[in-house]
Amino acid sequence: DAGVIQSPRHEVTEMGQEVTLRCKPISGHNSLFWYRQTMMRGLELLIYFNNNVPIDDSGMPEDRFSAKMPNASFSTLKIQPSEPRDSAVYFCASSFEGGGETQYFGPGTRLLVL
């Protein structure tokens, strides 16, 4: 298996632009997580899907952030409009059953908003 795939790996955009991050989880995994990592706040859970359904989105910073999982093999995290404070590394992770089990992380998307 190729592992969790994220795209793009790097994104540089200007403030106010829409940013879409993509994730393909490991086949057969039914849980998917989006995290944001910064030096100031560490690793934060943004949203957790189970069987394509959002279970906990309490970590989503504000309405500018939205996430979808239209099927078991694809998820997106969208920021609209983007702001400089959104600059961070965004990770997607998947697991076989929930966050209590081993999570497999993607390589991350490094986002810089100018």
Place this chain on the structure above:
Amino acid sequence: SQQGEEDPQALSIQEGENATMNCSYKTSINNLQWYRQNSGRGLVHLILIRSNEREKHSGRLRVTLDTSKKSSSLLITASRAADTASYFCATDLGGSYIPTFGRGTSLIVHP
């Protein structure tokens, strides 16, 4: 607030020495996990220990869990320069299976 907190924040040792990192948490858990993150990479799972277990081994890694003290430790024996990374503990919020990561311990192993 973060459930798991690692200690120390940074650790610098010589190759061949042992490295010990600790994790403390606040509420009951179902299990605790340790992850490693190399610079510029995603996190990699190391060990999962369940609340009814006290110790687990994996190669040069040894993890202990003391639920009475709400703490865990990760021991890396005979460290190597390749062990240089950040190490995170992740706990679930007792029954929720939503993982919460600490800030991590930055380990540097000098060759």
